[in-house]
Amino acid sequence: MNDITRERLWRKLQVLPDEQLYQVLDYIEFLESKYAKGKAPEPTGLQRFAERLEDRLRMRSIAPQYIRGAVGLFGTARKVMEAGREVVGGVVEAGLGVVDGVVETGKELLSGDASRQSTAAAPLPPAVPDPAAPSAGAPPSASPRAMPDPDAPPPPTDSTRSGPATPDVAGE
Secondary structure, eight states: OOHHHHHHHHHHHHTSOHHHHHHHHHHHHHHHHHHOSSOOOOOOHHHHHHHHHHHHHHHTTOOHHHHHHHHHHHHHHHHHHHHHHHHHHHHHHHHHHHHHHHHHHHHHHHHTHHHHHTTTSOOOOOOOOOTTSOOTTSOGGGSTTOOOOTTSOOOOOTTTOOSOOOOOOTTO
């Protein structure tokens, strides 16, 4: 089908009410069964399920606006799945690009080409500091990873305080 005919059919279908759209669909299916030279492409699993649901709802004389709402949910689900597939495909392509780069670098290193290029190679960027490591001005105890020194004496507590014990009496 050429684009002009497709657009003309689409314009005509857009203005019809839902009841007549189902009549058009029935007529197209009739014409397909009688005159089609080949077989139409098979729908996806979700599309096939939505079409069966739509046909069963029509057989039960459900109002077209309810059918449109129910089948519209499947259309939205299909769009979400296709978008998700595109996102996953993009992530996979990016990952494969990284893997290809690593493999190429590995091949260069193994073949010895990297030793000749190492003199002209740019210096590596500075290492990213560990946010959990203590900064230069912070005391070691400020780090969440700081471990107590096993050779250091324990910190003073009330029972190990040096000096004479004084009674704590109120008013004295």
